[in-house]
Amino acid sequence: MISITHLKKSFAKQIVLNDINLQIGKGKIYGLVGRSGAGKSTLLRCINGLESYDEGSLTVDGIEVSSLSAKAAREFKRDIGMIFQQFSLLSRMNVYENIALPMKCWKYNKAHIDRKVKELVELVGIPDKINAFPAELSGGQKQRVAIARALSMNPRILLCDEATSALDPQTANSIIALLDAINKQLGITIVVVTHQMSVLRRSCEEISILENGEIAESGSVEEIFLRQPKALINLIGRKDQILPHKGVNIKITLSQEVAQKPLITEMARNLQTDFLIMGWEMERFRDGMLGSITINVTDADCTRVTEFLNAHQVPWKLLLPLEYADQALPEEED
Numbered sequence: 001m002i003s004i005t006h007l008k009k010s011f012a013k014q015i016v017l018n019d020i021n022l023q024i025g026k027g028k029i030y031g032l033v034g035r036s037g038a039g040k041s042t043l044l045r046c047i048n049g050l051e052s053y054d055e056g057s058l059t060v061d062g063i064e065v066s067s068l069s070a071k072a073a074r075e076f077k078r079d080i081g082m083i084f085q086q087f088s089l090l091s092r093m094n095v096y097e098n099i100a101l102p103m104k105c106w107k108y109n110k111a112h113i114d115r116k117v118k119e120l121v122e123l124v125g126i127p128d129k130i131n132a133f134p135a136e137l138s139g140g141q142k143q144r145v146a147i148a149r150a151l152s153m154n155p156r157i158l159l160c161d162e163a164t165s166a167l168d169p170q171t172a173n174s175i176i177a178l179l180d181a182i183n184k185q186l187g188i189t190i191v192v193v194t195h196q197m198s199v200l201r202r203s204c205e206e207i208s209i210l211e212n213g214e215i216a217e218s219g220s221v222e223e224i225f226l227r228q229p230k231a232l233i234n235l236i237g238r239k240d241q242i243l244p245h246k247g248v249n250i251k252i253t254l255s256q257e258v259a260q261k262p263l264i265t266e267m268a269r270n271l272q273t274d275f276l277i278m279g280w281e282m283e284r285f286r287d288g289m290l291g292s293i294t295i296n297v298t299d300a301d302c303t304r305v306t307e308f309l310n311a312h313q314v315p316w317k318l319l320l321p322l323e324y325a326d327q328a329l330p331e332e333e334d
């Protein structure tokens, strides 16, 4: 378990992490998102002891990272693997040698290294590339080598700093699937820094959104993507919707569970009402979908529709046409 309370970090006079509080449970996949310069990488480096912090507490399995002696800090870092956007492989070494490198540095014997490297190339799915050099590998294959190298010391935690950002979407998905499998098979806690929302939706259970060195939002991925707080909108932007001035526009939130049911057609049948579908925004989430649908109903039907949604415990809100969008309406709480 990683526990961070009131953490503060400055570079010269610039505060880059301010009063950070978060808990990352053992065996979880946790996402950190935010704009460039928000402090994500600095926070990752604090977790593995590469960066010091000025105030507050950061413990990993109950051990305060800043209190470690030089020797203990070295052993602590060995237990935390890290992968990066640019893979950081040594170009003059082949795949075998790159993966073996940390074990060589820690003076493991040859038989152990040989067994471990062969096991790891199987795990990451590149046994046929064991003698290849980085220049002979695709981006996805290079990241697989980097993952294998990060796992070579059997870490408890794997930190991923924009690990899929340099890859095309399909390759990125295969790397996310690999990280998922590693998390499940080996029980390793994974902390993912990314700006790719698809990575968060596919792999993370919980996320924090950082803004200017502070945590603007924390919570379950599903809850945050459905609620769409300001901090998320600041990151992904809000799509302008063209809505009619006549009738009432209702945005209906579809959680993963609700999205699997024929709720909208059931509503139309039960209420014997017609409506216009003005927008449909569904996103992939884990094995399913989530998102929202915006419908336009007549003024007369509005109460019946909202009562139906309330009875089914489905969140909704009224939307104004764009030119009135700044006027008061039941808006999000934040």
Ligand SMILES: Nc1ncnc2c1ncn2[C@@H]1O[C@H](COP(=O)(O)OP(=O)(O)OP(=O)(O)O)[C@@H](O)[C@H]1O
Residues within 6 Å of the ligand: 011, 016, 034, 035, 036, 037, 038, 039, 040, 041, 042, 043
């Ligand atoms: N070693 C350093 N010395 C001085 N300032 C630093 C150092 N490392 C980071 N910073 C500053 O700290 C702030 C946060 O940087 P950080 O790399 O943690 O952000 P980030 O959210 O990971 O950004 P990106 O997504 O662009 O990687 C930035 O303003 C950066 O310039």
